[in-house]
Amino acid sequence: MTTLTTFNQALRWLTAATDFPAHLDGLVLCGNSLPSTAVLASHIAQDYQLPSIVIAGGVGHATKYLRQNLGVHNQLSEAELFATVVRQAGYTGNCLLDTTSTNTGSNAQNARALAPQSWRHVLLVQDPVLARRATLTFQQVWGPAVHFDRFAPVTLALTQLEPLRLKNNTQPPANWPTAYFTELVLGEFQRLHDTPTGYGPNGAGFIPHVSIPATALSAAQQLARTTLQRKR
Secondary structure (H helix, E strand, O other): OOHHHHHHHHHHHHOOOOOOOOOOOEEEEEOOOOHHHHHHHHHHHHHOOOOEEEEEOOOOOOHHHHHHHHOOOOOOOHHHHHHHHHHHOOOOOEEEEEOOOOOHHHHHHHHHHHOOOOOOEEEEEOOOOOHHHHHHHHHHHHOOOOEEEEOOOOOOOEEEOOOOEEHHHOOOOOOOOHHHHHHHHHHHHHHHOOOOOOOOOOOOOOOOOOOOOHHHHHHHHHHHHOOOOOOO
16 A cells, blocks of 8 residues: 555545535634635635634744745734735634634634634634544533534545645645645544543543544554654
């Protein structure tokens, strides 16, 4: 089995596509390296006629890649950078910004403090590699009174690793550096796997237990044993 095939086995579960919800009260856009997620969040907010959205993200591991992808050289947070993209893509509602959080848990806590208490059905928009864990984290932090949907319009599949290319011109565009993408994918499996080193109940307790299909987990473990460039 080639490394590319193994990657795609892991991605088939990690980034599995989801349907759009019938109803939304709100949307949370989490900071990441992909400007296209902000464009999509803007379009979704317009389509659902949302009066406000939350954008959460300070300066973290994705910030330098986001600045590179935007072609900017400044000290703005991911939330501030994304707010500009959201406006440029046409959203005119209220953007509630968390500019200080540097991890998913603080994203969730700070977003909860900003969001209207009336929100009951919320869409989480995040880098598709990170979206599964992020949604679980938000659900745990916000509690059962709020239902979160994970935004995943397509299941990611690669045709090439270096430079990174996706099948069928899927969105968001593949503008992750390969070493960063590899670190994201393998890091997510380590966090989602409910072991003492993971984020589930048997580890840090940040998310509920996740049952990872054997094929996906085996693929991720095989990749972890392969000599690959990994960089955050």
